[in-house]
Amino acid sequence: MAKQKPLGNGAEATDRESVKGSGSASSSEIVVERSAANVATLRALAVLIVLVLIVIAFFLGRASVNPDTNAGGAANPNASASGSTNGAANNPEKQLVADFVAQTGLVPGQDFSASLSEENGKSTLAKVAAMVDTPERTLGKSNAPVSITVMSDFSCPMCTQWETKTLPGLQKYIDDGTVKLQWFNLVIFAEQYGSDFAAHGSIAAANQGKLWDFVHAAYNSAGEGNHANYDAAAVLEVAKTAGIPDLAKFEADMNSEAAKAQVDKESNMARSVGVNGTPFFIIGDSVISGALPLEYFERTIQFQKFAAEKA
Numbered sequence: 001m002a003k004q005k006p007l008g009n010g011a012e013a014t015d016r017e018s019v020k021g022s023g024s025a026s027s028s029e030i031v032v033e034r035s036a037a038n039v040a041t042l043r044a045l046a047v048l049i050v051l052v053l054i055v056i057a058f059f060l061g062r063a064s065v066n067p068d069t070n071a072g073g074a075a076n077p078n079a080s081a082s083g084s085t086n087g088a089a090n091n092p093e094k095q096l097v098a099d100f101v102a103q104t105g106l107v108p109g110q111d112f113s114a115s116l117s118e119e120n121g122k123s124t125l126a127k128v129a130a131m132v133d134t135p136e137r138t139l140g141k142s143n144a145p146v147s148i149t150v151m152s153d154f155s156c157p158m159c160t161q162w163e164t165k166t167l168p169g170l171q172k173y174i175d176d177g178t179v180k181l182q183w184f185n186l187v188i189f190a191e192q193y194g195s196d197f198a199a200h201g202s203i204a205a206a207n208q209g210k211l212w213d214f215v216h217a218a219y220n221s222a223g224e225g226n227h228a229n230y231d232a233a234a235v236l237e238v239a240k241t242a243g244i245p246d247l248a249k250f251e252a253d254m255n256s257e258a259a260k261a262q263v264d265k266e267s268n269m270a271r272s273v274g275v276n277g278t279p280f281f282i283i284g285d286s287v288i289s290g291a292l293p294l295e296y297f298e299r300t301i302q303f304q305k306f307a308a309e310k311a
Contacts, residue, residue: 093117100306104299112299113286115307122285124273129282131269132182136206140180145308146173146301149182149282151270154198154218155189155227156278162291163219169294173301183211185263186270186278194230197254199263201235204253210244217242284308 097114101107108114116122129149135142148170152159173179183202190196198218205214218238222228236251244250253259270280281288281297284304288297 096307096310099310100303103306104302106299106303112296112303113283113288114303115285116287125282125285125287128184128269128273129182131266132184136209136211137182137184138180139182139212140174141177142180144174144177144180146179146284146304147182147282148179148301149184151184151186151275151278151280151282153186153188153195153278154202154222154230155193155195157222157225157227158291159279160219160222160224160226160228162279163215164224166291166294166297170297170301173298178305179301181212183215184270185266186275186280187263187267188278189227193227194234195228196260196263197230197232197235198228198238200254200259201239201250203259203262204250204256205239205242205244207253208244208246208250210242213242214238214244 093115097108106112116125129147132149133147152163167181170179174181183206185199185202187196187199201218202211202214205211218228221238221241232251232254235254236247239247239250270276277289279291283297283300284307286300286304288300
């Protein structure tokens with residue numbers, strides 16, 4: 001039976017084999033050469049580690065001063081609207097935001113929606129809002145400093161949530177003359193749930209000065225989380241609940257070509273400017289997409305009122 005060799009690590013085994021095969025070099029010479037090689041390798045490794053640490057420190061430093069990120073590291077959704085406060089003195093919009101931030105401590109994008117930065121965007125918003133800036137579409141005082149254009153679909157569950165959960169919290173701003181609401185039809189669920197029937201009904205209700213009563217009655221009967229289904233009979237029931245005085249006129253107006261044409265005009269206008277989902281809100285020259293928390297709307301109203309006072 002062959003005598004078993006003692007076990008060692010892989011490096012030791014390789015070294016033993018290389019020594020045995022050399023034949024001409026002494027053990028001391030081999031050890032010296034190997035020690036020198038190890039030292040050179042360690043030095044090279046140390047230099048590499050230092051370089052890696054320098055690179056990491058560089059990128060960490062850049063991340064810590066990125067003006068387009070918020071405290072949580074997420075991209076600032078209002079970065080294009082508000083920008084950083086650097087150079088604000090040369091830009092009235094940035095200066096306005098900087099002044100508001102200094103006064104309130106709020107963060108644009110995170111706490112409120114700042115104004116759009118591009119003049120073309122502001123002009124487009126103004127045109128959209130002007131379509132429904134009429135007494136029969138308005139809830140609140142006509143001269144309120146902050147206008148909110150509500151772009152909504154009657155079968156949209158998130159629109160129902162905003163109407164029943166968020167809007168009541170904004171009523172105080174309507175009552176004190178700070179805010180006026182203006183209704184804008186954006187039909188999304190016509191084929192699936194018949195929301196165009198309800199939109200036509202809103203036009204008929206507006207003809208009798210009862211649009212917002214109709215809106216409240218429709219969403220309050222929709223049911224939380226539901227896609228409300230509509231046909232002519234269902235819309236007529238909403239009209240009764242809303243207290244529409246002349247139901248015969250309401251029904252005739254709802255089925256008129258004029259009502260259908262107006263709803264199509266509004267929906268097409270919304271889509272032409274890139275609004276394809278509901279609810280969507282134009283608040284002065286700021287925008288909010290979705291049924292965000294009440295506090296976000298309140299702070300955006302606060303910013304728009306601040307801007308109106310500075311104008």
